[in-house]
Amino acid sequence: MKRKGYGRDPGLTLRMVFTSALLGLLYVTFAVILFSVLKVSLAPLIVIVAGLAFVQYYTSDKLALRAAGAKIVSREQLPQVYDIVERLAAMAELPMPRVALVDTDVPNAFATGRDPKHAVVAVTTGLLRRLDPQEIEGVLAHELTHVKNRDVRTMTLASFFAMLAALITRFAFYGSLFGGGNRNNNNGPPIWLILLIASYVTYAISFILIRTISRYREYAADRGSAIITGAPEYLMSALQKISSQMALIPQRDLREVQGMNAFFIIPTSVKQTTAEWFMDHPPLEKRLAALSEIAREMGRPV
Amino acid sequence: MALFGRRKRAASVARDRLFALSTAQVTLDTELGLKTAGVAAVIFKPMSSGDFVRAESDMQQLLEATSADTGTKIEQKTDSFGFQWFILRDPDIEDLVTGASTVASELSDAGFGPQLLAAAFKFDGGKDPVYFVYGFKTGSFWPFVPTGDGQSRDNAEELELKSKLEHELPIEPDLTKWLALYNAPI
Numbered sequence: 001m002k003r004k005g006y007g008r009d010p011g012l013t014l015r016m017v018f019t020s021a022l023l024g025l026l027y028v029t030f031a032v033i034l035f036s037v038l039k040v041s042l043a044p045l046i047v048i049v050a051g052l053a054f055v056q057y058y059t060s061d062k063l064a065l066r067a068a069g070a071k072i073v074s075r076e077q078l079p080q081v082y083d084i085v086e087r088l089a090a091m092a093e094l095p096m097p098r099v100a101l102v103d104t105d106v107p108n109a110f111a112t113g114r115d116p117k118h119a120v121v122a123v124t125t126g127l128l129r130r131l132d133p134q135e136i137e138g139v140l141a142h143e144l145t146h147v148k149n150r151d152v153r154t155m156t157l158a159s160f161f162a163m164l165a166a167l168i169t170r171f172a173f174y175g176s177l178f179g180g181g182n183r184n185n186n187n188g189p190p191i192w193l194i195l196l197i198a199s200y201v202t203y204a205i206s207f208i209l210i211r212t213i214s215r216y217r218e219y220a221a222d223r224g225s226a227i228i229t230g231a232p233e234y235l236m237s238a239l240q241k242i243s244s245q246m247a248l249i250p251q252r253d254l255r256e257v258q259g260m261n262a263f264f265i266i267p268t269s270v271k272q273t274t275a276e277w278f279m280d281h282p283p284l285e286k287r288l289a290a291l292s293e294i295a296r297e298m299g300r301p302v
Numbered sequence: 303m304a305l306f307g308r309r310k311r312a313a314s315v316a317r318d319r320l321f322a323l324s325t326a327q328v329t330l331d332t333e334l335g336l337k338t339a340g341v342a343a344v345i346f347k348p349m350s351s352g353d354f355v356r357a358e359s360d361m362q363q364l365l366e367a368t369s370a371d372t373g374t375k376i377e378q379k380t381d382s383f384g385f386q387w388f389i390l391r392d393p394d395i396e397d398l399v400t401g402a403s404t405v406a407s408e409l410s411d412a413g414f415g416p417q418l419l420a421a422a423f424k425f426d427g428g429k430d431p432v433y434f435v436y437g438f439k440t441g442s443f444w445p446f447v448p449t450g451d452g453q454s455r456d457n458a459e460e461l462e463l464k465s466k467l468e469h470e471l472p473i474e475p476d477l478t479k480w481l482a483l484y485n486a487p488i
Contacts, residue, residue: 106478245477246457253453254420254435254481255345255383 012223016216020158023209027161030202034168037194053160057114060156064112070100070122077101081128084137085121088144091228097121097147105250107131107242111143112152119147129251131238138225138235139242145224151217158213162206168199215282222291232295236288243284319441319472320403323423323434324396326470330425334466336432339424341488342398344388344405346417348380357412361405368404372397379487385419387487398423406438422446424488430456432463434471435483442474446482453484 065072075082081099089096097119102108107127113119121143128136146152226232241247250257281287330336348354365376365388374392381387390401402421409418421436433446445463447456460480464473474480 245461248477249455249457249460249480250478250482251453251455252481253383253484255381255385255483257481 012216012219016213016220019209019212019216023158023206023213026202026205026209030161030165030198033194033198037191037198049164052164053157056160056163057153057156060152061112061114061118061120064110065100065120065122068102068110068122069104070102070120072098072120073101080133081123081136081140084133084140085144088137088141088228092141092144092148092224094119094144094148097144099123101125105129105252107247109139109143111146113147114153114156115150116147121147126247126251127242130241130247132234134229134231134234135238135241138229138231138238141225141228142221142235144228145221146217148224149217149220151221154217155210155214158210159206162203162210165199165202165206168195169203218281218287219290222287223294226291226294226298230298231300232291232298233300236291239284239287239291320406320421320436321399322471323436323443324399326467327395329467329470334427334463336425336427338393338395338398339426339431339488340391340393340398342390342402342421342423343486343488344390344402344421345385345419345483346388346409346414347384347419348386349414349417353412354414354417357409357414360412361408364408365401365404369401372401374398374401376401381485381487389488395423402436410438420483422483422486422488424486428459430459432459433483433486435481437474437479440474440479442472444474444480446480448482448484448486453482455482 064070078099078101085099086096094116097111097113097116098121100120100122102122102124104124105126107124107130109121109123109127111119111121121140123136123140127139131139222232222235225235229235327338348358362376362378365374368374369376369390372392372394374390374397377389377391379387379389388405390398390405392398392401402423406418406421409415415438418438420438423434423436425432425434428447430447430449433448434443435446436443445460445467447459447463448454449456467473
């Protein structure tokens with residue numbers, strides 16, 4: 001019953017499939033151009049690409065945690081979060097994920113890990129400080145839906161070729177500086193130019209498509225949270241609290257922060273990464289509208 | 303050496319911005335009903351080195367000399383974080399701003415600018431006391447409205463103050479820098 005509950009928005013599913021198909025088509029075209037221009041045999045190309053993908057896939061969670069300054073915490077350190085996550089994981093039929101804490105006043109949360117068995121749910125101290133328990137539950141249910149929907153895998157896969165294209169753009173540019181001169185023997189445009197344009201176009205288009213997919217996954221996670229908790233109004237008030245200007249004002253004391261000057265670099269870098277997390281999210285009003293629509297469907301209008 | 307020269311200029315610009323508070327007092331009074339509580343403080347981290355102790359006592363002497371004219375009362379307190387509060391009491395906001403500026407410039411001219419944390423000016427007239435905190439490093443003000451019970455502050459009121467005063471006061475645009483000063487000894 002619950003398992004089916006997550007994808008009960010056929011319009012959203014259709015848009016997601018369509019965007020993913022566009023992205024796939026784009027990547028295949030890109031691969032074909034790479035293949036025909038470089039004239040390398042297929043095998044080494046596949047090995048290199050697969051190797052890169054493998055490394056990215058297996059290190060993405062550690063990278064995400066490190067970039068955010070998140071530390072895995074034990075049940076004793078954060079019992080209130082463990083209790084909520086345990087209950088929600090049981091309801092969503094997921095194994096208990098690890099829990100991580102980011103020491104920053106900016107209220108936020110994220111999930112990472114390549115599959116549910118390796119999932120980590122991270123919350124910031126600011127989130128715990130500012131939200132009520134039911135609101136925290138709504139946010140954690142949203143993150144667990146990301147785990148359930150295997151969004152980390154989807155987004156890693158979706159952004160892999162975009163990263164590859166960005167990489168090639170850079171190499172092709174250097175190629176134009178160092179190797180451009182001795183390739184004038186053929187009549188067509190130089191290889192580096194074709195590579196540069198193809199990679200650039202791939203990167204630009206995939207960037208837009210990836211952000212679109214990311215927004216769809218957010219709507220899906222909001223929907224999942226509403227269904228798991230049965231109370232979308234708490235996620236709604238949590239979202240309003242998190243994105244209000246007030247959430248930016250620190251609760252911390254100036255003298256306390258000044259005293260631990262050595263750690264000051266970490267909060268600012270966290271701020272930047274969390275801002276990026278927000279960038280791929282749909283606008284607040286649209287998320288709230290979608291949630292109140294779900295609330296109506298569930299027979300508890302807000 | 304150029305590095306030090308630049309730093310000094312930046313510090314004096316920051317001090318000039320401090321005086322914006324005395325111009326903003328009309329708006330504070332007529333539009334927001336906030337009046338100075340007659341007290342302000344410069345907060346700094348003391349050092350045990352002889353140079354610093356000398357600079358501090360020079361500064362204290364200068365302040366005592368000038369306050370004889372203005373009638374400003376001065377006092378020093380140490381808080382639980384180990385920060386020194388150089389407290390000025392005067393019903394006139396302009397005297398408070400001038401006094402705070404003197405304390406800051408004396409310390410930074412002696413090379414102890416990095417020890418300066420902030421200046422705080424207290425205002426009454428609202429539900430809770432309002433502090434305007436001035437960061438010497440950023441050269442900007444931010445409002446701080448503690449609500450009395452422990453470590454809580456009235457963010458709504460603070461944002462309201464920002465929107466009403468940002469044309470007159472250099473208000474810190476980065477809200478994440480609006481750090482609190484709970485249990486201030488003023």
